Amino acid sequence: MSAENNTDNNTVTLTIDGKSVTVAQGVTLWEAAREIGIDIPVLCHSPRMRPVGVCRMCVVDIGERVLAAACVRECAEGMTVATGGAEVEGHRRVLSQLLLSDYPDHSRREATTGDDALLELARSQGIVEIPYPEEPAGEGAAADDAAARGEDDSSPVIHVDHQACILCDRCIRACDELQHNDVIGRTGKGYTTRIAFDLDNPMGQSTCVACGECMACCPTGALTDKGLAGIRVERKG
Numbered sequence: 001m002s003a004e005n006n007t008d009n010n011t012v013t014l015t016i017d018g019k020s021v022t023v024a025q026g027v028t029l030w031e032a033a034r035e036i037g038i039d040i041p042v043l044c045h046s047p048r049m050r051p052v053g054v055c056r057m058c059v060v061d062i063g064e065r066v067l068a069a070a071c072v073r074e075c076a077e078g079m080t081v082a083t084g085g086a087e088v089e090g091h092r093r094v095l096s097q098l099l100l101s102d103y104p105d106h107s108r109r110e111a112t113t114g115d116d117a118l119l120e121l122a123r124s125q126g127i128v129e130i131p132y133p134e135e136p137a138g139e140g141a142a143a144d145d146a147a148a149r150g151e152d153d154s155s156p157v158i159h160v161d162h163q164a165c166i167l168c169d170r171c172i173r174a175c176d177e178l179q180h181n182d183v184i185g186r187t188g189k190g191y192t193t194r195i196a197f198d199l200d201n202p203m204g205q206s207t208c209v210a211c212g213e214c215m216a217c218c219p220t221g222a223l224t225d226k227g228l229a230g231i232r233v234e235r236k237g
Helices: 002-008 027-034 088-102 119-122 141-148 170-178 213-217
Strands: 010-018 017-025 158-161 184-186 194-195 223-225
Touching: 010 027, 017 027, 088 119, 088 141, 170 213, 213 223
Parallel strands: none
Antiparallel strands: 010 017, 158 223, 184 194
């Protein structure tokens, strides 16, 4: 009877970390958890844009064979969700370590505005050392791959550090969905995959209008404001 009522009212009731919550049909697990004050970490997701489930940092345990990405998985009637636990936390920790293993030693975002989301997440997980350090590039293909990622300083206002990019696609969605400029996409394969502007032009030579939306939405040091390069933020605590 209660299930019928929920269907009629277009709502579902589920349990998240022992707390019961009723939400509208179509609401994601991440949104439902947020409504009851439970914070599920994300890197690729922003409430301003459609969820895509790229980074998988928001995975939760819903009793299925594999963990579910909370930002894209919709709530279901009677679902029981665990946002933490050994398996979930272990998954997030290893993923953070893998992302950091490729990260540059210096994050321009951390050094200026102090809000590098990847580094902040790593600190919350107690990660102080990178267990999978990148080997120095050798000759041939390995050296070419390393050189292919690099930096792009061609824009007068935005600095691009491809090595700090985690391919979360937030900049692409910000450019397409929020500003409708359709400038940013992806190029390359495997390790050499990176964001690109127009037909893989330098950012300063592309049709970018320097609105700054991509930079504002970037969670890492991949896209930063060149005007803040000389400013350093002191982190409290």
